[in-house]
Amino acid sequence: MVKGNDMAQTFGFDLLATDGRARTGRISTPRGDIRTPAFMPVGTAATVKAMMPESVAATGADILLGNTYHLMLRPTAERIASLGGLHKFMNWDKPILTDSGGFQVMSLADLRKLTEDGVTFKSHIDGSKHMLSPERSMEIQKLLGSDIVMCFDECPALPADKARIAQSMELSMRWAKRSRDAFGDRPGYALFGIQQGGLEEDLRAQSAEALRDIGFEGYAVGGLAVGEGQEAMFGCLDFAPEQLPKDKPRYLMGVGKPDDIVGAVKRGIDMMDCVLPSRSGRTGQVFTRHGVVNIKNARHADDPRPLDEQCSCPACQKYSRAYLHHVYRSQEMISGMLLTWHNLHYFQQIMQEMRDAIAEQRFDVWEKGFHEGRAQGDIEPL
Known part of the structure; x- marks a missing residue:
């Protein structure tokens, strides 16, 4: 078994099979195994919106993502620690990965000031002043008790000129070393480095070399899904x-739509996260094997059929399109609950099918069927 450097007994990664560049494996943690490729639902404020934790687990999720930025502002990491840590606080006993807070600071916070030390910013909630540095990010994530901790980095929005991307990447690599030093020796917990460099192959290679020299339990591809488009x-x-490194998990941050996920796995990615299935569920957008369904459309008002007759989620097994259309139009809470459950179930079903296909050396055949099914579009209206 391939093991993390300083937590050899408790955190590890087994690469079980490959098919082309696509990989399937298992990340082992004290709180349970994570089957890869893995999709991580996003629990921004210690909850996956519209879902109970046991319902998220029932969709097949092995791990959740929590947001350092949001939790440090409310209810605060110190309060969560005093109440027993994030797992106990939100009633989730499986692994949790927390992001570093860097992306949210850049995208949400007001009046940011970036220096070598870190980022000073005003809260988007109440305007209070805060400072995030590599050391403070590591402290917050330790207080939360997350199993997988992310380095503190800076993520410039694309497009940006190469000089700006290089400057940002070099700062992130200095922060990666400080994150590693501040993380310390924590058996059972993992620290992931984040590769930066925009779309530039040479800058990405320079970043990867810097991260390998520092040494991490896993590695993320950062700075994508920030406006560059799928082709790029x-x-x-x-x-x-x-x-x-081939012997460590590879995590693509903030991705994405079903075809983004499949394309990423095809190219060697092991882990992903995105708010899309839950956010779309709350706005009436449903992902199915035949493409996207907008439940708000009037065509569903008298349709007694399920969203997808082959889906085993509660929304498809127990409710009609007509009902789902009605509760969405009526702004009933059950609408977001059922549609989010379906979307998360569908995303996890894709992951399981890819794990099986890679293990059985038929990923290309599976991928072709996946794209053909989605290209068919939704079933004909009644």
Whole structure:
């Protein structure tokens, strides 16, 4: 078994099979195994919106993502620690990965000031002043008790000129070393480094080399899904994952739509996260094997059929399109609950099918069927 450097007894990664660049494996943690490729539902404020924790687990999720930025502002990491840590606080006993807070600071916070030390910013909630640095990010994530901790980094929005991307990447690599030093020796917990460099192959290679020299239990491809488009993202993923160690998990941050996920796995990615299935569920957008369904559309008002007759989630097994259309139009809470459950179930079903296909050396055949099914579009109206 391939093991993390300083937690050899308790955190590890088994690469079980490959098919082309696609990989399937198992990340082992004290709180349970994570089957890869893995999709991580996003629990921003210690909850996956509209879902009970046991319902999220029932969809097949092995791990959740929590947001350092949001939790440090409310209810605060110190309060969560005093109440027994994030797992106990939100009633989730499986692994949790927390992001570093860097992306949210750049995208949400007001009046940011970036220096070598870190980022000073005003809260988007109440305007209070805060400072995030590599050391403070590590402290917050330790207080939360997350199983997988992310380095503190800076993520510039794309497009940006190469000089700006290089400057940002070099700062992130200095922060990665400080994150590693501040993380310390924590058996059973993992720290992931984050590769930066925009869409530039040479900058990505330079970043990967810096991260390998520091040494991490896993590696993320950061700085994508920030406005560059799928074609450009896939172009970067054609080389970026291969620059990272083969014997450690590779995590693509903030991705994505079903076809983004499949394309990323095809290019060697092991882990992903995105708010899309839950956010879309709350706005009436449903992902199915035949493409996207907008339940708000009037065509569903008298339709007694399920969203997908082959889906085993509660929304499809127990409710009609007509009912789901009605509760969405009526702004009933059950609408977001059922549609989010379906979307998360569908995303986890894709992951399981890919794990099986890679293990059985038929990923290309599976991928072809996946795209053909989605290209068919929704069933005909009655």
